[in-house]
Amino acid sequence: MAASDEFRLLKLAADSYHTWSIRARAALVQKGCWDAIEPGYSEEMTDKEKKVDNKALTFLFLVVEDNYLDDIGESKTAREAWTTLEEMHSKFGLLHILQLMRDFFNVRMKEKESMQSYLGSCTENCQVQDMHSPTEKSPW
Template identity: 30%
Template sequence: MASNNGVFQAPLLKLTGRNYHHWSTQMRVMFESQDLWNLVEDGYKELVQKVGTTPEQIRQDKENKKKDRKALFLIYQTVDENIFERISSSDTSKEAWDSLYKTYRGEDKVKAVRLQTLRCEFDGLKMKESETVEDFYNRVITTVNQMRLNGESLSDKRVVEKILRSLTRKFEYIVVAIEESKDISTLSLEILLGTLQSHELRLRQFDDTSSIEKAFHSRVTPKEDYVEGSSKGREQRKPLSETQCFYCHKYGHTMKYCKKRKADEGEDANFICEKESKEGETMFMAMEELDSLVDDAWCKDGDLVKRNKKVCMPVNDTLHGKVKGFDDG
């Protein structure tokens, strides 16, 4: 933090009322670095000159007064306008400092109420699913520091136990491992944070790998596993295993591919129909196995059909000739 002729040029944290802890900690360190903290803590008392006062005492008093004014100026410079009005009448840096301390740190009764609030906040701390280990750790430490500043005697062991029992379920296995392999009473908060962050990194890598595999699986899923349907005018797709046949009422296929329907309708018989396109017109062809015919049979155009052979003719044409043996019977 640079200074020019003893006056700080870098911006300092301003006291707004709700950040007294951070502001007072920063200011104390700054005062100590400038050899001003003794005057702020103990106060400056102006020297009363009398017979026997030495020039060295006068010089030292002048120096102390200058330092006290410098500390008071720094306090003025780092508070907002509303707070400045409360301390503007202070004659020394100690007077201004103590006034802010009583206002924002409070007397014993105020501290007791604040500490009770902090205890409830500490007990209710839980890690959020979307929160990282570091973010949750910082929340816990912030509350712990506030409790200690207000007079709470809080050991690291209690803080470690609080963190371990407030993690999400995905840390359950690492918590068990820590409790069985380490001595909680001597485990430092820094080591605990490092261990949890290492486990969190492994979980994150595993989640990334699983996401890639799921994405790949969804891209290679065969289209045949799904069938299209409609519901209230919107097309939907559902797995084939959930599709029910309207004919046999079984699952796994549609009525179009139902084997029972085909068997019942005779699609597996020896009589089939097919469409052929010829000269822009549709012609239906019939095929029949002539097992029971006699050796001689007259068909259209006088073609002779032998036994156990097949003959094809247009369905719409009239059969010319008669098959021997049929008319006689």
């Protein structure tokens, strides 16, 4: 493999979805697997499509932190796994809202943390209430 073909993709972490998704897409395009994600394959895949989809799905499993494997581990297709990750990090995705709620309820003031810093963390986690525009139906 030529040096220009080599790349290093950091695993997806909670705060890196935007840059990770760009690099993951580039890597999938380079591997000839992006069609498994966009437009995706129908349930009736040819043998060639199954091979490409499995390659893309395996790639996704390998480039996310372990905590995401619970969310995408049962995905049948690469598109399903990609969509799950996308929804988890989307501002309006239900999974993202649930993640923010979990973070909110788990906020604890650390020893030697200032009240201002603690309240800043609480306020930041209150983004859940601002997740929906007035024209959008709430999932609750």
